[in-house]
Amino acid sequence: MVTQCSILPNQNFTYRFNVAGQEGTLWWHAHVSCLRATLHGALIIRPRLGASSYPFPKPDREVPIIIGDWWKMDLAEVARKMKDNFFDYFPSASTIDGKLGDLFNCSGVAEDGYVLDVEPGKTYLLRIINAALFSEYFLKIAGHRFTVVACDANYVSPYTTDLIVIAPGETVDALVVADAPPGKYYMVALPNQAKLPETQTPEATTRGIVQYKSHHSPGSNGEEALRSRRTASKEEEVQVQPVMRRNLTSLRVDEHLFVTLGLGTICRRGQYCNRTKENETDLVATMNNVSFHLPTTTPLLEAHYHHIGGEDALILLPEKPPRVFNYTDRSLIIVGPVEKLLEPTSRATMAPWFQYGSVVEMVFQGTAILQGDSNPMHLHGHDMFVLAQGLGNFDAAKDVARYNLVNPPLKNTVVVPNLGWVAIRFVAYNPVFIVEDGPTTNTLLPPPPVDFPSCSRNDNLVPDEYHLQTPEIKVSRIDEI
The missing domain is CATH 2.60.40.420 (Cupredoxins -  blue copper proteins)
Known part of the structure; x- marks a missing residue:
């Protein structure tokens, strides 16, 4: 009801839009009620000349990483009941690319987690999207570091970090080099918890695996990722620097x-x-x-x-x-x-x-x-x-x-x-x-x-x-x- 009426059941509508001048990772999602939590996807815009024209080393592979949450309650019901109290309703689990991970189980059986297969020495461009309804997430891969190269489909001057903080709606493009000893390493997505006296709500961590193809023995660095919560703070949020100078000193504000x-x-x-x-x-x-x-x-x-x-x-x-x-x-x-x-x-x-x-x-x-x-x-x-x-x-x-x-x-x-x-x-x-x-x-x-x-x-x-x-x-x- 802002740009259009909703698309009704058994009907469809095709969106036609112009992305000229934009490159990088965006995403699409539902705008009705809380359906954004389940109806969404990546929208990737590459340079006209292909990956060879990226303003950073060409990656060997590009991988969308969508962080989300999973609700037991019907999302339309969540939207209705939140009119009474925001703080009584929260997701039951977190996901990485739709996978719950081994911290969750059903009938005593651990859930499958997201697995990213990598090869030693190769570079991976992770296109990270936070599609959760409310939570900021800390994202960490044990034994590896990120080189952030873009945010919200805008290139940034690359910088290196071992921890990415990403809010709902944000996207971060980051290079990861598979340069650790061969093995398996936890990829952990951890929701942020506000400080007291804020209402304390359950925050569900999830984890996947970065797995080296040439070696499949369990790695010993998983606990490093799980400890990231204790060392992370709001002051560590992603701070981006632009690629090109944008001088606003002479820009008159209306x-x-x-x-x-x-x-x-x-x-x-x-x-x-x-x-x-x-x-x-x-x-x-x-x-x-x-x-x-x-x-x-x-x-x-x-x-x-x-x-x-x-x-x-x-x-x-x-x-x-x-x-x-x-x-x-x-x-x-x-x-x-x-x-x-x-x-x-x-x-x-x-x-x-x-x-x-x-x-x-x-x-x-x-x-x-x-x-x-x-x-x-x-x-x-x-x-x-x-x-x-x-x-x-x-x-x-x-x-x-x-x-x-x-x-x-x-x-x-x-x-x-x-x-x-x-x-x-x-x-x-x-x-x-x-x-x-x-x-x-x-x-x-x-x-x-x-x-x-x-x-x-x-x-x-x-x-x-x-x-x-x-x-x-x-x-x-x-x-x-």
């Missing part, structure tokens, strides 16, 4: 937004409710204290193209939160008097609105309201320059001076660290936000394709999420509510 990320509650019936009673409120994620509400009749992009009522129902995303407070005060994680004052929020169909070609700077600020976990932020249809990130509250007076305007990394997903912030900059040229038409034919929003999915009100076909009968709010700014 729009500034400061966006807080947190949780809140909305009353299920009417404007007022008893927030101490769980059955009277829904727990929602918010940006600047507003929770996004899907339109119920016409997708936003279609309404924008045809200049029909959907635009009138849009709320402009506020440029800053409604009140200033100590965003990273850990006491706000636990329900209390101060937290109760900040918890009430609203729900609306909202979007920023930019002129074509506008340079937009956003600071995402993590908050401690009911949680203090990290937040991966993904920008559809754009790449963004990551200017800086830090812990605590963003302070423009000192933090702007830290911005990397000479050679900032270019990504499409960036992690806002636990109780921290990240500053990004991008050029608005794609109508994923509401972006006005540009001055040329190539910068106009194209019409919907002839086989564009139509919305059906048939109760047997439309997912539950699209039966929300909340009335449209015909205002232009959130402060008018």
